[in-house]
Amino acid sequence: xxxxxxxxxxxxxxxxxxxxxxxxxxxxxxxxxxxxxxxxxxxxxxxxxxxxxxxxxxxxxxxxxxxxxxxxxxxxxxxxxxxxxxxxxxxxxxxxxxxxxxxxxxxxxxxxxxxxxxxxxxxxxxxxxxxxxxxxxxxxxxxxxxxxxxxxxxxxxxxxxxxxxxxxxxx
Amino acid sequence: xxxxxxxxxxxxxxxxxxxxxxxxxxxxxxxxxxxxxxxxxxxxxxxxxxxxxxxxxxxxxxxxxxxxxxxxxxxxxxxxxxxxxxxxxxxxxxxxxxxxxxxxxxxxxxxxxxxxxxxxxxxxxxxxxxxxxxxxxxxxxxxxxxxxxxxxxxxxxxxxxxx
Numbered sequence: 097x098x099x100x101x102x103x104x105x106x107x108x109x110x111x112x113x114x115x116x117x118x119x120x121x122x123x124x125x126x127x128x129x130x131x132x133x134x135x136x137x138x139x140x141x142x143x144x145x146x147x148x149x150x151x152x153x154x155x156x157x158x159x160x161x162x163x164x165x166x167x168x169x170x171x172x173x174x175x176x177x178x179x180x181x182x183x184x185x186x187x188x189x190x191x192x193x194x195x196x197x198x199x200x201x202x203x204x205x206x207x208x209x210x211x212x213x214x215x216x217x218x219x220x221x222x223x224x225x226x227x228x229x230x231x232x233x234x235x236x237x238x239x240x241x242x243x244x245x246x247x248x249x250x251x252x253x254x255x256x257x258x259x260x261x262x263x264x265x266x267x
Numbered sequence: 268x269x270x271x272x273x274x275x276x277x278x279x280x281x282x283x284x285x286x287x288x289x290x291x292x293x294x295x296x297x298x299x300x301x302x303x304x305x306x307x308x309x310x311x312x313x314x315x316x317x318x319x320x321x322x323x324x325x326x327x328x329x330x331x332x333x334x335x336x337x338x339x340x341x342x343x344x345x346x347x348x349x350x351x352x353x354x355x356x357x358x359x360x361x362x363x364x365x366x367x368x369x370x371x372x373x374x375x376x377x378x379x380x381x382x383x384x385x386x387x388x389x390x391x392x393x394x395x396x397x398x399x400x401x402x403x404x405x406x407x408x409x410x411x412x413x414x415x416x417x418x419x420x421x422x423x424x425x426x427x428x429x430x
Contacts, residue, residue: 229347237381245381250374262385265353265392 098123100177104143108135117182124180129192132183136168136198145170145179148195151205153185153213157240163187164215168195190215212238285423292336292362293415294324299335299359301352303342306369306401310341313404323411332358337414338391339407343371344384356391362426364418366410367393370400 101123108114112131117124127135139145150169157163162184171178183192194217195202206217207226214236217223228237235242250258302310314320314328321327329335332355344352356365365387370376372387373396384390394417397410 243381246379247375247385249379263389265388265390 098177100175101179104139104179107138107142111135111138122178122180124182126182126184129183129185132168132181133193133195133198135181136170136195139170139179139181140198143172144174145172147171147173148199148201148205149178151195151202151209153209153215153238155213155238155240157187160187164190164213166192166209166215185215191218192216193218194220196221212236214239285421286419288423289419289421293418295326296324296336296364296415296418297334298325298328298337298339299332299355300328300330301338301340301355303340303344303348304371306341306371309401309404309407310339310368313407318404318408320408320411323408323415325411332356333360335359336362337364337366339366339368340372340387340391340393341368343375343378344387344390345382346384347382349384349390352387353390364394364414365391366407366414367396368407368410369402370398372396373398376400 098121105116105123105125108125108127109116112127112135114128114131114135115126117126125135147170148168149171151167153164153166155164164185164187166183166185168181168183169178170181185192190213192206192215194206196206196217196219203220203222204226206215206220207222207224209215210217210223211226211228225232237245248254248258302308312318314325325337332338336359338356338359340352356363367373367387371378371383373393374386375383377400379385387393395410395414397407399406402410
């Protein structure tokens, strides 16, 4: 772990009793969903992590509890370092409190999470669909149980079959 | 067309008339701006001064479908964009042609997934496919010239609705 990060991670562990995971020089701090807003405020105000660089999620299907890890990647320009917070969320009705009050950029990131994973941000000021079309009635595309949705690869032996089945547009 | 019915058996007249009409269509075919993704840059490059498409009659690109003859679909068409594409195609007046520029418009290229339409010929009928990722401006011009040869071989009855 970076020496600059050690006191910060220690403070997080003291306040929120979190667990850690380290990979090479990166630090992933696991935080409970109830504590995430307090942790973000602490990092932003106390330790100058001004930027929410990335906010995304990973799906660990078929494991249901927890199924999603919502990832907040925070950067500090003053300290020249980054830290990652991971929030484990269950599969049944996944919800997280909105980070829009802390970082404005989380507005669109959470809308994207809602579209792609189905993780609802509670208290979001603008919960509209962002990326998917309005009449999209299938489930959330970035989940592991969503079908890949690809078309069969065309070789010479199946070219005729694919050609007959493809819905070409008439006039 | 009404000319065929009125002139009846005067084949020579209609042949010359077809040549004239097709020549005039190829010499001033205005494309519609439909650059969606990276192929749009190559389309702009083909229209710019080094590989000039105005030499081939495409003096300018109209943003309005009502004033254009040719739709160059340049780029990936997502499922969200497909109804918009179809609506713009329907708004173009006859005669109209479509060039599918690039791999993504022809067959979705490298993107074989849930969000892109697999080849724009599922949405609009395509006349010429130009391969490349992206196709060089010269390749696009070759596609345009191929389309002109196709147009020069058209007869009047091709464009009449079969009742």
